[in-house]
Amino acid sequence: MVASLPLQAALTEIGAEIDRRFDALLAIPDDPRADLYRAMRHAAIGGGKRLRPLLVFATGNLFGVDRDCLARAAAAIEAIHVYSLIHDDLPAMDDDDVRRGKPTVHKAYGEATAVLAGDCLHALAFEWLADPATHPDPFVRSELVLEVARASGPGGMAGGQMMDLEAEKSRFDLATVTRLQAMKTGALIACSVEAGAILGRVAPDGRTGLRGYARDIGLAFQIADDLLDVEGDEDKAGKKLRKDAGAGKETFVSLLGAERAREQARMLVGQAVDHLRGFGPEADLLRSVARFVLERDR
Secondary structure, three states: OOOOHHHHHHHHHHHHHHHHHHHHHOOOOOOOOHHHHHHHHHHHOOOOOOHHHHHHHHHHHHOOOOHHHHHHHHHHHHHHHHHHHHHHOOOOOOOOOEEOOEEOHHHHHOHHHHHHHHHHHHHHHHHHHHOOOOOOOHHHHHHHHHHHHHHHOOOOHHHHHHHHHHOOOOOOOHHHHHHHHHHHHHHHHHHHHHHHHHHOOOOHHHOHHHHHHHHHHHHHHHHHHHHHHHHOOHHHHOOOOOHHHHHOOOOHHHHHOHHHHHHHHHHHHHHHHHOOOOOOHHHHHHHHHHHHHHHOOO
């Protein structure tokens, strides 16, 4: 299903904004590092849903955050996401040939350059977050750095990826799969919502509803991903599908069945929207994102 018009317009606008940021921040130098920058640009510019940047903007707009501040934080979080995709695609991990409808970085530039491109995007993300241009308040910047580090490290995305590797040789129950996906996929999605609130100087105890929203859409996103892996179209998805079953991994679909998994995702989306009941029409974009998470085809 295609995203509703206002959401589609937002996705297009934010996607173009993030591409402009990466184009400027990853300008190719006239020295032997040129291929490293080309590899980063290959992975970062063009394609992808830009869901995480959209969540940064949609949340930050609730609190009147400056657009340039949001764009810098959004680009940093997307850089973390892109680095993780580069590394996940490597032969030592998922060994994928196609990502976002084009050759993976190691296929286009070689494994060594791909590793370095991922490393550099990881480092640049924290450089951008720590820069005073992202926010004049050093306490805001330090909280952003802390949250992104937590979301991307052993207690978040990287830890979830390790669990995912173990899933190929272990039998995971539903609770373990849920924890795996909350770390691997949900942590950075939640961080994107949190970042918008941090930039808006919302106190931690004022973020409870937003955290609940982010947690629920993160799990719904992964259930939808599992359904796409079983039922989706590779041309639309822009990547290889039906990998989990071949690797012997337990997923929400293998454990629950497609219909129960789809119903669980619908319930999570409903809960996510309910977490926003304290907001008015200004949170409609976040509500649309929650529904789109379930309805997307890539």
